[in-house]
Amino acid sequence: MTKNRNHLNLLCNISDLANLLTGSTDIESFLQQTVELVSRHLEAQVCSIYLFDEQKEELVLKATIGLNPEAVGLIRLKVGEGLVGKALDQLAPVNEGDAGRSPDFKYFAEAGEDPFASLLAVPIHRGIERIGVLVIQHESKNYFDEIDVMTLRALAAQLAGAIENANLLMDIHRMGKKPGPNGARETLRFLKAEIGSSGYAYAPAKILNRGRDVLMEEGARDALLTLTDFHRAVRTTSDQLKALQARFAARLPESASLIFSAHFMILKDPQFIGKMIQLIQGGVSPPEAVRIMALKYIAAFSASSHAYIREKVNDVEDLSRRLLTNLYRADLKESIIGEKRIIIAADLYPSDILKLASEEVRGIILVSGSITSHVTILSRSLQIPLLIADCAELLKLPDETPVLMDAEIGSIYIKPAEDIIRQFQIRNDARQKAKPLSPQMSPATYTRDRMRIHLFTNINLLSELATARNLKAEGVGLYRTEFPFLIRSMFPSEEEQVGIYKRLIDEMGDGEITIRTLDVGGDKVLSYYDAAGEANPQLGLRSIRFSLKHPDIFQQQLRAILRASAGLKKIRIMFPMISSLDDFFAAKEMLAVCSADLDRRGIPHHQAPSVGMMIELPSVVEIMDDFAKVVDFFSIGTNDFVQYMLAVDRTNTRVAEYYQPWHPAVLRGLAKILAAAIKEGKDLTVCGEMGRDLDYIPFLLGIGVRRLSVDPQFLPSVQQWISELTVTEAEKFAAAVLAQPTIKGVLQIVEAA
Ligand code: PEP
């Protein structure tokens, strides 16, 4: 029998799936359309979706084409029971050519399964969360082959987020309750702040205070709004979300176009919108109906013991706010919460920043955090001005208070007077004019005495690649792969990761590329993963420790990198936060397993990547000679190196004065590391913030650093500064500071230089 082999691309095409999501009328119809699409493209006579009911620990048949539709909701399987349960239990596909003969087969008379011999079941999961199983069946024996398995896996991965949302929504029953009102103050006028991401903004404030309920304020016009207004608001909200999704897909490809899948699902959930309509028909005002249902969903999600479900509270809040805004502001085309506002918040997830960016937020003021925290790093990537002010009073300002933030010099003015606004505008205009339109960059960087220094770029978001190319970066010295994980509300699948890494590679042309494996934990919290409330997250299950603890997630990522770089001459894979040779060997072994797995499955991939490590821990210093014999290349993450060397949390403003890169132990540690790498002829890059800070560059050159990797916007200033230095002077300077035993002594030399 000949089969259509063109379906792989088609199925992997996200737009097909996005259409399913936005086009269906409710959750059941979404699942039904999904099984229809799959059965059509894979030419399977049966396609079914089973979802995992966490409470009962059972799989339930939720949609099918080909089996008896009456069996939906009735067929239930324990994990491990039957071939379908086995797929979920093992988190691996089960492909049986003659299912009835398998000892694991479980027969359900009510399903009408008798004529179907071939069965292929693929688990739907996100990282470690079990969501369900996608099953296809065919009457011919041995019908499904490796390509079908790959296709179904790819499809299950793409759909996992949306299906999971559908699953959650089907299970909501509990009621919520109203939190109390919040206080407000207006005494602050001016304060100084630390600059996280430069720029300026003058806009009304929006206070984001977790725990405060923003859905509570009753409007004066509530009683005048009708069911027609409600329907219009739902339509407008849906249209806005579709437009937003399209904008996201274009601007931030790694966020995946299904980022709003939870929003769409909730909008289509008859329990949500349908119940609101019922309430309105029963005499409740439309905004009150939205509030009642939003609180019910928020209470249900918040009560979950799983972080990835609690994360959905944000989605419900966001969606409900949109609905309310659209109810109240019928005349507005765009009505988004952070739009053209300065956000003031105690803390934000990286995924919050992403949403805010899509709403054209003007600036962000954080009342905690630090310039090396990852929220700050992300806002720089997105070019959103960000200031860090150690002042909790800011959170009590009323919304809409005019705020002027000057993140070029680190000032915040609350309700600035006319003359301050004027001065600010004059200064700002002058600053704009002074900025050269496109800085002159040479493709190669030299010191004044002609030592070649290699300048690479750190990439957090793919959207930064264009700037990096324009500024002639020699390659990507650090690709922080955790950002696609951080900015979503779900683990990205292997296929999605392949897409992201391919894009990175394609867009960087011939430049050298170093991809760092997942570096989550610490301040890089995955909002959807339970971090088990670690008391010391910076010393906890961070980075490579997380990856080694979760081989599923780690191997998915390693396979994705190897697959995306198939056919490339060179790719560099780098492990973060390595503390011992044992860690390094364990991670390398994992890579070998992935390579062998891809070989076995005949999937094209890179055969011999260079394998390197980040130096971020003091434990590396003493065994650096041994590392240098076995590691292909090194990169020093000075942000963490300083943090761990000095035992000072890089995100804690209260101990900020202890975060001192000029500490003699840091400087001597760095010098030792360099000496060992140079002795073995291993290349070494500095990719932490010290590498872009003009104050430290002479020292780094002086101890032998010849490769720097910096955020793209710093490339011009770093190149310019290097061209003014000589290696001879840098070596003299480094020797002088290295001789000092105290911070004070070092600073005296630095100031005199
Ligand atoms: C570092 O620690 O210096 C580094 C580059 O890694 P990250 O900032 O992502 O922790």
Ligand code: MG
């Ligand atoms: Mg680090």
